[in-house]
Amino acid sequence: MSQTKNSTLKQLPHKEIRHRLFGSVEPIEKTKPTEKENMHDIQNEKKDFLFELDSVGITNVKHPITIKSDMKPTTQTTIGTFSFSSSLPQTSKGTNMSRFTEQLNNYYSEGFVVSFTSLKAFTKELSERLEQQDATIEISFPWFFERNAPHTELSGLNHADITMAVTYDKLSGYTMCASLGGKVATLCPCSKEISEYSAHNQRGNITMEIEFTSDFTEGAIDWKSHLLEAAESNASSRLYPVLKRPDEKVVTETAYENPRFVEDIVRLVAADLYEMDFVSKFKVSCRNEESIHLHDAIASVSFDKSAKSSE
Template sequence: MQQTKIIPLKQLPTKEQRHRLFGSVQPTEKTKPVEKSKMADLQNTKKDFLFNLDVVGISNVKYPITIDSNLNPNFQSSIGTFKFSSSLTNTSKGTNMSRFMEQLNDYYEQGFSITIANLNKFTKGLAKRLDQKDATIEVSFPWFFERRGPDSGLTGLNHADAMIRVTYDQTKGYSADVSLSALITTLCPCSKEISEYSAHNQRGEVNMEATLSDDFDEKKTDWKEMLLEAAESNASARLHPVLKRPDEKMVTEQAYENPRFVEDIVRLVAADLYEIPFITKFNISCKNEESIHMHDAIASIKFDKLASLHEH
């Protein structure tokens, strides 16, 4: 039996010696206070700092959340990406960043369900905590929903990117904006018209932003499902996570029967959102990743119902 040759290991300096080798130094004598009450609070300095600030806060904060959905799965655990902010008067040097995170962690420990009612409560409490007249919370998250094959009925999960933004203002009250980015299939009307065989199609991305009215009742209507249906019902066809051959036949034939340009998509989705009474304004865009071009095709539309009423 062959013996393994043992190579003697190099004797290393101690860990403390290694740290000193790479630049660590001994702590110097501390002269500044360690009690919070005795520490300087620069953010709370009161002087004339020239300008009011529209927005000050923190962004790109990731925290666990829960989501309610009308579509299966009805209850979801997810990760929210948060942005918190408030305005700031010229008499205040800065805001207290730690209070944003303290407020978030308080809600997380209670189980942070992302509803408009909870976000209203959050923003009002945050404004009070910051000693400001307003506060805004914005949270983005992936939302999953079950989709069945049209013939086989086999299920899988699709997802869309969702966002809620809630603002509390001491004078104006609450406002809520929501958005959803959904993927769809579009089939080119032009290639269908001019080609002897078939037509090219592409994957489209529909982005919808909407402002909700004060009387919107989230207990009766899931805004996520509402925006998803507006995008998918006006597409050439919906996307499916699981498709067997009979499903694929149905989906491709449906797309051929419903050709859509990007211009068509934004106009049709706009018509649906226009008819929803609790949406006061909206912004819709669509991007098609063209399958026979190097470029993408884009279109967008904005509409403010309240402004339109004033004009007429």
């Protein structure tokens, strides 16, 4: 620590006096009611408020959650970022914001394991508490999974970014959506073709957004691991948290044997999603962080299997 200019001890004024020095004032006489039943509830007023709202709620709520997986670690805690919302009729001025976090805390105190089963129960109960037609919950979180090196089999943890969303509507039922964002390695086919030796590679960021079929139920499959496999198995190479030299040799040669354009990635991943029975519609995006350019390369493809089957 740097030496202070004056080592003489000061006699400081009392803390209350210090607060007044920096602007604190005495409370004024309070005349409004302090009991909830006597308070005027502005947000609950019923009039013609011009427009129905598509959604109203709260977002960027961070809270610890527990998730399950078929991949190690099979049970893990992580931090979820929540959004809660519902529609609002034209006759209602506002929604009761406190009920969103109140219900989240109730579920957490009872051991909130995030799954589509628990989220369906959450949204139905939330719509009833809000006295609204519908309710939506969306959670984003990092999902960790064990990955062994390809030769030495040394293990470590990788992660993917997960989003889960459920909407409950009293008339139409449930809509379940999810996304997974994962990272892979890609090697440029053009560079490999034209070069005497070597080829440049890049990191690919793959995002899959899916809507589940109406009859999808959890338990038989871990949809997270299926989406992860769709992303990684179609890349030039997977990424690994721990690599020794024999592992690096495998990764480098595997990437060289499986060159991929960004266009190739989204088409191959789309083919895997098309074959998954629990997926109703999907969008696949990929962004390659180019190693020999200052720009990134992007591609995406969308497909609605339910629309195709109805033709």
